Structures are given as C-alpha cells and as structure tokens.
Amino acid sequence: MSKEQVEKKVNRSPIETGCPDAFQYMHPLMRKNYGQWAYHEDPRPGVLKHVAHSGDAIWTIKAGTQRILDVITLNLLCDIGDKYADGYVRFTIRSNIEYMVDQESKVGPLIVELEKNGFVVGGTKNSVAMIAHTQGWLHCDIPGTDAAGVVKAMMDEVIDEFKGWNMPNRVHMTTSCCQINCGGQGDIAINVQYTKPPKINHDLVSNVCERPSVVARCPVAAIRPAMVNGKPSLEVDEKKCICCGACYPPCPPMQINDAEHTKLSVWVGGNHSNARGKPTFQKLVAAGIPNNPPRWPEATAIVKKILRAYRDDAKDWERISDWVERIGWPRFFELTGLPFTKFHINNWKGARNSLNASTHIRF
Amino acid sequence: MADKHITPMLDELENGPWPSFISGIKRLRDQHSDSRVSGVANSLLGQLEHSYETRKGYWKGGTVSVFGYGSGIIPRFSEVGDAFPESREFHTLRVQPPAGNFYTTDMLRQLGKSWEKHGSGLQTFHGQTGNIMFIGASTENTQHFFDEINEYGWDLGGAGPCVRTGMCCVGAARCEQANIDGIKIHRTLLNNFTDDIHRPALPYKFKFKVSGCPNDCVNSIERADFAIIGTWKDDMKVNQDEVKDFVEKKGRKYLIDNVITRCPTNCLSLKDDDTLEVDNRNCVKCMHCLNVMPKALSPGDDKGATILMGGKRTLKVGDLMGTVIVPFMKLDTEEDYEKLTELAEETIDFWAENGLEHERCGEMIERIGLVNFLDGIGLEVDPNMVADPTTSSYVRMDGWDDEAEKWFKDKLQSVEA
Known part of the structure; x- marks a missing residue:
C-alpha cells in the first residue's frame, strides 16, 4: 500500500453527537429544581442567591478571569471548585466563571480563595460587567x-x-x-x-482572491476589476470607499490595517x-x-x-x-x-429616520 | 525551547489587578512540563509582541478540517513563521458546549488534559458565537485532539457558511424568569441541524439563540438569525404581601419612581393600601418591574415563546435587529417542538434557495420584503410583526378584498379553535 492509502485507512469517522446533554454537568440542586425557581436575592456584589419553590436555595459566586485561559489556570479554577465549591461550574456569555454551592457557609471561604489567587469576584447587578471580547x-x-x-x-x-x-x-x-x-x-x-482605503498588492490579487465575490462584498460598490501592470487585479474608487475593510477577509492582498x-x-x-x-x-x-x-x-x-x-x-x-x-x-x-x-450624523440608508424631525429641543 | 523572546510591551500587561492573559501564556512557557507546549507559548509570545510593536496581525486563514467534516476549525498559519516557528500552525478548534455552558470540574480537567497533550494549552470559555475555543494546534494535531475528545462526547461547532453553534441563557436551570426550557430548545434545534453545522453549504452563517425571558441575556434579537425568547400570555403573578414588604423596606417614593413610572405602557398603579394594580392586557412583558421586584412579581402560567428572525451585526448592509415572525407559540409538548423545528427547517431551506452568497437571512428579508419572506416559509401576516403599518401610499393594493376576507376567516378560525 502507498503511504496515502495507509493514511486513508486509519482515518476515523467522527461521531456526530453535536451539542452534549447539559444535565450531566449541572449542579444537583439545579437539576432537582429545574424550572421551579421562585425568586433571587443579591446578598453582596458577585453573589446571587436563588430560591426554589421547594425551599432549596443555591448560591452563585461569579468571578472574572483573563478569558484566554492557560491550562494551568484552568486547573487552578478546578482545584478551587473542588476544595471550596461543589465541583460544578458554568461560564457566563461574558466569560466569567460561576461556582454554585448549596450552603451559605461555603460562600465566604470560596470568595477568599478566589481573590487570594487573583480572580475578581463581582460583575452582578448594577456593576460594570466583564468586557465581551474577540480574538x-x-x-x-x-x-x-x-x-x-x-x-x-x-x-x-x-x-x-x-x-x-x-x-x-x-x-x-x-x-x-x-x-x-x-x-x-x-x-x-x-x-x-x-x-484609509485598503492598500492593494496587485501582484497577489489574481492568485489569492476570487475577484467577483470581492466586488460583491463591497457595501458601496467601490471595487471593480482592473488590469494593473498587465495583471488582472482589483481597483478601489477611493472617493466612494468608506474604509470598512469588508474586502480584506476575502482578499488579504487588500490590506486595510495600518x-x-x-x-x-x-x-x-x-x-x-x-x-x-x-x-x-x-x-x-x-x-x-x-x-x-x-x-x-x-x-x-x-x-x-x-x-x-x-x-x-x-x-x-x-x-x-x-x-x-x-x-x-x-x-x-x-x-x-x-x-x-459631522461624522456623528448618519449618512447611511434610512438616515433621515435618525434626524430630529420635531421641535423637541432641551435648552 | 529556543531562547525566550523578549516582550517588553506584553510585560506591561502583567501590571494591574485584573488577571493577565500574558502571565498565563508565560506560565505555559516557564512552568509546563512538556517542552512542546512551552516552546509554542514562547513562540506565540514572540509573534504577539511583534504585533504589538508593529500594530498589525500576522495570521492567515487557509483550509484545515478533520476527516469527514468541512467545518469547525479556524485555520491559522503564521506569516512570520520563520521567526516564530513553533507556533507556525496555530489553528483553533471550535467545540460545542452543552446548552447553558455547564461543566463539572472533572470534565474541564479532562478536556484540559487532552488539549495540553495535542494543542497549545490555551482555551477560552467561550468565543462570541458560543463555542469552546481551543486555541492553537498544528494541522496534524487538530485531528488527534478531535479524535480524542470526540470519543468522550464532544463534537465540533460551526464555522463558515453553515448553521453555527447555538447559545442559551442559564434559564430554567437557575432563573425564576425562565418561561421556556431553553436548554431543551437549544439542544433540540442544534442537533436537528448537525449535518448543516459540520458541512457548510448555506449562503452564510445562521445562528440560533435562546433566551428564557425578554431580558434576552444572550442578545438574541441583535445577534441571531433565529431568536427564541420566552414570554407569557396571561396575567403576571403579583404577591401583594411582598409588594407591601417592598414598600415598607424601600419606601413608596422608590416604588413610584423606579417601578410605576418606568412601565413603558403605563400598566402599573400603586393603590392606597400599598398593593399593586396591573393592566395585564396592555403589559408588553418588558420585564422591568419583575427585575426590580423579583420576589413580588413573576411571569404568568400560560408560557411560551416569541420567535424573531433576521438579527445580525454590521457586514454588509449595517446592523439589523430581528423582527417578530411568530408572536407566540407554546413549547410544551413534543408536537410543539416539532412545529418549532419545522419552522427552522422551512426558514433555512427558503433562505438557502433564495439568499445570495454571503447574505444573512435578515439581509434577504430586507431585500425581498417581509411579506415575500412570510409567503416563502408559509406564515400569515400579523400586526405584532410591525411597529407601524406602512406610511407610504405607493403600494399596489388591488387584492385588498381577498386579503381582508382571509383576515376575518383566520380570526374566526382561531376563535373557534
């Protein structure tokens, strides 16, 4: 068998399980009282207390982290969760970690341990939440x-x-x-x-970019196909260009960053x-x-x-x-x-809807 | 490991009280027992410092996928790989979390262990779409890592023009405002479209997001092509004793200034005996009063969901909010769930056929008009879909009688039902 055939043979077909079952990872009190919560209180910043109709209560301690977690820090967060909480966590959509505990007496020591290790307890109610960020x-x-x-x-x-x-x-x-x-x-x-408009490396465009889809991507139709130095490329009408950078992802030779x-x-x-x-x-x-x-x-x-x-x-x-x-x-x-x-005034589609069409003015 | 890269700019990000991701990457460089992991961390720091110095990014995309899938990996090849060879290939695997982002510490450790064996040891819970982001593996190791975690129950999410990983709030697991079973809805919808997640064949991305109540903690109206938001139809519940207790604790003025006068449809009134009167027919379920008085006020019993479609961010026609497509639907029985799944299928099928390349569902609705879209997915118009009827007379209306007749017939049917 050739090397290629050998490789093909060992390819493993994926098991397409998709989204896993959440209940296996959920705190037992949350499983027990699923859909049966009555109200919540805010005992202190970074802590929520939820009370169920059954009378059960669960405390949540929210902590900010660096979001880009190294595995050493991840293990530390797990150690804290095992020693001071019940071994169950969840993450908020703003990448805070939340520990859930079944007793009020566990709240204080957990906060002390989190803060001792540099994590920041907070981010609930009328606070400035963790900043959502990209890559x-x-x-x-x-x-x-x-x-x-x-x-x-x-x-x-x-x-x-x-x-x-x-x-x-x-x-x-x-x-x-x-x-x-x-x-x-x-x-x-x-x-x-x-x-500023993109700076185009015309030597690369025809090899790297699918030109019609780049033309189609421009929100203001400022890009057109052109021959530059004898090579098929793209050109930008810089008077029309709004410098949005939409052409850059499908066509990296149109460098927008500067x-x-x-x-x-x-x-x-x-x-x-x-x-x-x-x-x-x-x-x-x-x-x-x-x-x-x-x-x-x-x-x-x-x-x-x-x-x-x-x-x-x-x-x-x-x-x-x-x-x-x-x-x-x-x-x-x-x-x-x-x-x-003048840049605050909308010039885009439907812009006049954002203008003041009244005499409502505060003097 | 090559010599440690000098990182004077990144070092500045080790100062200050907030946890530092730079210190974390340095921990991998200096403390990790595997020289491959520490070498990758050193190389990454070098490239990142270079970006900070020159204010430019140096990653390029490409094509990397695991066997059998066309999606789920974000390929990254370094443009400056000769200077920073150990992180030359630094791909991200997007892995679908359980709905609601729950984990045991045991499972987090296991995932971390697999990842430090095959990847960089850097991860994020979670990316903006909602995936666990395992950041930084070589092309070869993406397959090894996936094979390992796939064996114990984890699967890749979406990337590219496909159905994307979903998102839902903590919902019924821990929130008294949850009107729907968000975790079940999330998992039912996503796992109905597994094929469309793993094999990109749509005009562009398609996102499902589920919020348990109109506080919409997962930003579904602004960010999802298909938003499912819990709400209720009957009267909200008022515990008058708790209202009185609230007045006693916070004062009448606080309640009037922060609850009564903040109701957007003026539905609330405080009676002389410090109980609350609610005009439930005009309540729009905005959630404000329930947020301020969670012990006294609760959603009603006739719960269900409002479906909005077409939300998205800037590219390319500007930001669009989702609009109401289904004002209310029950989500109790398996038949209800089938109806929801069918609606999602109809929507994705119609958009797949009629959307232009790189056109989100909301942009298509903008281009063809809501009426044509509704026609395409087989739904009738409803006044809850508009903020206002049209203000322009430049519309051809010669089918008026038929449409009016249809309205009265539908109304009669719904009364009989």
Whole structure:
C-alpha cells in the first residue's frame, strides 16, 4: 500500500453527537429544581442567591478571569471548585466563571480563595460587567488591534466598578478588532475604525482572491476589476470607499490595517434587553482614538469619562440608552466633554429616520 | 525551547489587578512540563509582541478540517513563521458546549488534559458565537485532539457558511424568569441541524439563540438569525404581601419612581393600601418591574415563546435587529417542538434557495420584503410583526378584498379553535 492509502485507512469517522446533554454537568440542586425557581436575592456584589419553590436555595459566586485561559489556570479554577465549591461550574456569555454551592457557609471561604489567587469576584447587578471580547492579534486573521490586551488594560481601570454596585444599572461593554464587530452591541463599545482605503498588492490579487465575490462584498460598490501592470487585479474608487475593510477577509492582498491610520472609536447605548424600551443599537460618540498598545490609555480615558457622567447623572435602573433618551444627545456631549462632529450624523440608508424631525429641543 | 523572546510591551500587561492573559501564556512557557507546549507559548509570545510593536496581525486563514467534516476549525498559519516557528500552525478548534455552558470540574480537567497533550494549552470559555475555543494546534494535531475528545462526547461547532453553534441563557436551570426550557430548545434545534453545522453549504452563517425571558441575556434579537425568547400570555403573578414588604423596606417614593413610572405602557398603579394594580392586557412583558421586584412579581402560567428572525451585526448592509415572525407559540409538548423545528427547517431551506452568497437571512428579508419572506416559509401576516403599518401610499393594493376576507376567516378560525 502507498503511504496515502495507509493514511486513508486509519482515518476515523467522527461521531456526530453535536451539542452534549447539559444535565450531566449541572449542579444537583439545579437539576432537582429545574424550572421551579421562585425568586433571587443579591446578598453582596458577585453573589446571587436563588430560591426554589421547594425551599432549596443555591448560591452563585461569579468571578472574572483573563478569558484566554492557560491550562494551568484552568486547573487552578478546578482545584478551587473542588476544595471550596461543589465541583460544578458554568461560564457566563461574558466569560466569567460561576461556582454554585448549596450552603451559605461555603460562600465566604470560596470568595477568599478566589481573590487570594487573583480572580475578581463581582460583575452582578448594577456593576460594570466583564468586557465581551474577540480574538485580536492573538488569533484573528484580520484584526486591527488586540482584544485581550485592550480588555485587560481597561478592566484594570474599572475593576472597582466590576466589584461594586456603583452604577445606576448594569453596564455591558464590548470590544471589536475590526468593523465586522464580532463583539456585538454594548452600553459602551470600543471598536476599530479604519480611516484609509485598503492598500492593494496587485501582484497577489489574481492568485489569492476570487475577484467577483470581492466586488460583491463591497457595501458601496467601490471595487471593480482592473488590469494593473498587465495583471488582472482589483481597483478601489477611493472617493466612494468608506474604509470598512469588508474586502480584506476575502482578499488579504487588500490590506486595510495600518499602524498609523487604524483608529479606535467608542459607541454607546446598545442594549439587548426589552426592559422598559425596546432593544437599541449603539451609537457613535467618539472616534479618531489612537490604537495605542500595550495599554490604550486614550480609549480608556474616554470610557471612564462616559462612565463617570452616567454614574453621576443617570437615575436608578436607567441603562446608558435610557439615560441618553431622557437627557438628549446635546447634554450627553456636554456632560462627557466629547466633541460632536459631522461624522456623528448618519449618512447611511434610512438616515433621515435618525434626524430630529420635531421641535423637541432641551435648552 | 529556543531562547525566550523578549516582550517588553506584553510585560506591561502583567501590571494591574485584573488577571493577565500574558502571565498565563508565560506560565505555559516557564512552568509546563512538556517542552512542546512551552516552546509554542514562547513562540506565540514572540509573534504577539511583534504585533504589538508593529500594530498589525500576522495570521492567515487557509483550509484545515478533520476527516469527514468541512467545518469547525479556524485555520491559522503564521506569516512570520520563520521567526516564530513553533507556533507556525496555530489553528483553533471550535467545540460545542452543552446548552447553558455547564461543566463539572472533572470534565474541564479532562478536556484540559487532552488539549495540553495535542494543542497549545490555551482555551477560552467561550468565543462570541458560543463555542469552546481551543486555541492553537498544528494541522496534524487538530485531528488527534478531535479524535480524542470526540470519543468522550464532544463534537465540533460551526464555522463558515453553515448553521453555527447555538447559545442559551442559564434559564430554567437557575432563573425564576425562565418561561421556556431553553436548554431543551437549544439542544433540540442544534442537533436537528448537525449535518448543516459540520458541512457548510448555506449562503452564510445562521445562528440560533435562546433566551428564557425578554431580558434576552444572550442578545438574541441583535445577534441571531433565529431568536427564541420566552414570554407569557396571561396575567403576571403579583404577591401583594411582598409588594407591601417592598414598600415598607424601600419606601413608596422608590416604588413610584423606579417601578410605576418606568412601565413603558403605563400598566402599573400603586393603590392606597400599598398593593399593586396591573393592566395585564396592555403589559408588553418588558420585564422591568419583575427585575426590580423579583420576589413580588413573576411571569404568568400560560408560557411560551416569541420567535424573531433576521438579527445580525454590521457586514454588509449595517446592523439589523430581528423582527417578530411568530408572536407566540407554546413549547410544551413534543408536537410543539416539532412545529418549532419545522419552522427552522422551512426558514433555512427558503433562505438557502433564495439568499445570495454571503447574505444573512435578515439581509434577504430586507431585500425581498417581509411579506415575500412570510409567503416563502408559509406564515400569515400579523400586526405584532410591525411597529407601524406602512406610511407610504405607493403600494399596489388591488387584492385588498381577498386579503381582508382571509383576515376575518383566520380570526374566526382561531376563535373557534
């Protein structure tokens, strides 16, 4: 048999089990009281107490981690779970770890042990939650910035807001490393904003890129096929180009990232909940922020300004979107000291729906 | 291991009180017993420092998959692999978590053990789509790692133009606001589409997300092509003794300012005896009052789900919210679950046939219009689907009588049923 045939023979067919059964990994009290929970209380920041109709109670201790977990840290989290909790954990969608315990007396020692090992207990109720983040320079193929680094630098600065209940309501923050915005919507979002059209390596385009699909990918039809230096390539109408970077993933020779011109922007008011108002998308408030590793101080300074203004001016239970709706955008820019520019005015499809078609003005 | 790379910029991220991922990668470099793992960690740190210095990424995609699948691996080849050879191939495996992200510490250890044997020893619980991300394996070892964990019950998630790994909140496992069995819905839907997860053949990605209540903790309206959100139809439950207790503890002014006046449809009123009056017919189940007073207020008994479709993020027409497609459906019996699965199948089939390349379901709805979409998946119009009726008269309406007749007939039928 040839080497190829030998390899083919040992190929193992996958067992297509798909999504595993969750109940085998669930705390016994949660299995027992599944669908039978009556209410919850918040005994202290980072701790939830859920009470079931049966009278059973379960305590949840939430801790922030570095999200990109090395296996040594993962084993440490497991050791803590075995020694101080009941051996059951879950992860929140913002990558916090949650330990569940069946007795109140286990809560204190678990918190002490987590904090002794550098983990941060908090992130519940009206706190600044862990920042949702993407992959960035560590692993993404198209990133304009890092993700884990930005998040680490920012969480260092807002750690007291994670650990406490100092905000009018919860604050969800997100980051994204390109304008596809995998990080999603947030009360405050820190996203990459490109400012220059892609730089094209015409020698590579015809070999690497499926040109018609790159042309189709452009949201503003600014890309067309062209012969450049005798080779089939693509060209960009730079007057039309909105520098979104959508062409870069299907065509890496159209380099959108740039050490100087890739900037950060800050958006506020994204809210996924239906509580009070309907869900909202985040809106641009600041751009042109330097992409400045390793600690991105300029972006963090703006985030902290917004958090301060929100903390001082919003009413209890108002998310950032509720707060801005009540006080209006002019007051938001006044309170945060951020400049309002022509770039804040929407020029996209349906833009006029976002303009003020009334005399409702706060003087 | 080659000489340790010097990482002055990354070292800055070891300062400060929040746990540092850089310290974690260094632990793998300095403390891990396997020289392959420590070598990969050193190499990765070198490349990451290079990115920090030059402000650019150096990973390129490619084609890597395990035998039998076309999806589930995010291939990464280094563009600067000559300088950092040990992490030259650094692929991520996306592995489907159990619905609700539950683990025993034993299982986490077992997964960690398999991963340090074959991969980098770096993982994330979870990526933005909802997968466990095992970050960094060579092309050869992706197969070995998958074979090993697949034997004890773990399977790959989606990547590329396919049905993606789903997401659901903690739901009925630990939350009093859960109106549906999110864990069952998640697993039923996802495992109905296993083939579409492993073999990308759709116009683009398709995401299911399940939230137990309208707080929508998994952001399904904003991020899912198919959002299932728990709600209820009958009156919410009011424990008047707890309302009185709340007033006693927090004060009447607090209750008025933070509950009564915050109701978006003005359904609440505090009576003179400190009990609460609710106009349930006009309650939109926004959840605010239940969030503030979880002990006093609870969802009703006639529970079910609202289905919204077409949510997505920016690429390419701009962000879109999902819109209501099914205002309410029960999810109690196996027949109810079959109906839900059939709806998902109809939707994916119609979109697979009519969506353009790289067009999300929501973008297709935007392009062809909601009415054509409903027609395609066999559903009738409903006023709950719109924020407002059309404001434009530029619509051809010569089929009005037939449509009006249909409306009255449907209404009559639903009354009789």
